[in-house]
Amino acid sequence: MNEPLHDFEDTSTRHRILAATAEVLARSGQTKLSLSEVALQAGVSRPTLYRWFASKGELLDAFGTYERDLFDNGISKATAGLRGTEKLDAALRFIVDYQHSYSGVRLVDIEPEVVIAQLGRIVPVMRARLQRLLSGPNGAVKAATAIRVAISHYIVRSDDDDQFLAQLRHATGIKANG
Known part of the structure; x- marks a missing residue:
């Protein structure tokens, strides 16, 4: 019965990790991106981060999609x-x-x-x-x-x-x- 709330929390955690990725990328770049630093910036444990993103490559792929979605949603709102x-x-x-x-x-x-x-x-x-x-x-x-x-x-x-x-x-x- 708690499933919708759990999904919301998961989405929120995923979003925090992706937003933290932007901050860490801005400081370190892609090559030196540290998953530990992303977890710290997002306020989550490393196991939590790995539950969402099994590797640096998976995180970067998801981040690319996250950025495109932010841009696309912004364009949609601006032109509605x-x-x-x-x-x-x-x-x-x-x-x-x-x-x-x-x-x-x-x-x-x-x-x-x-x-x-x-x-x-x-x-x-x-x-x-x-x-x-x-x-x-x-x-x-x-x-x-x-x-x-x-x-x-x-x-x-x-x-x-x-x-x-x-x-x-x-x-x-x-x-x-x-």
């Missing part, structure tokens, strides 16, 4: 109820805000070679997701250009969010607002 250009613009604003506020994992500063390899796999996925929000001719080119602008701003951190957003809008063909 919107259509057309308003929806696209809301998605672009979310991308800027996400990169600006993202606690994380500036792995590019710690392990650039790991990030470059990951970007090679992520770029096509991000491009396809953004392209779904674009209409008209050249959607694939617009989406690819916007994603490459976003990646450029990630790799070489920009301190000008307005410029970043203006560049994304330009890449996707959204006319400047007033």
Whole structure:
């Protein structure tokens, strides 16, 4: 009869471990990631961590999915109820805000070679997701250009969010607002 509560606790523990992974990755990078440090950061025992994730590889795979879900859920919330250009613009604003506020994992500063390899796999996925929000001719080119602008701003951190957003809008063909 306690099963739903147990599931909730498990989900909460899993979430804490994944959130702690972000913190540890930001300090140590992927290569030097310590499961002991993740367990300590999450406030769980090592056996608890191993119950959820049997290896470092399994934890990193789950963390990748966790990050994609956070991003996808954020985009969904930012664009809920919107259509057309308003929806696209809301998605672009979310991308800027996400990169600006993202606690994380500036792995590019710690392990650039790991990030470059990951970007090679992520770029096509991000491009396809953004392209779904674009209409008209050249959607694939617009989406690819916007994603490459976003990646450029990630790799070489920009301190000008307005410029970043203006560049994304330009890449996707959204006319400047007033």
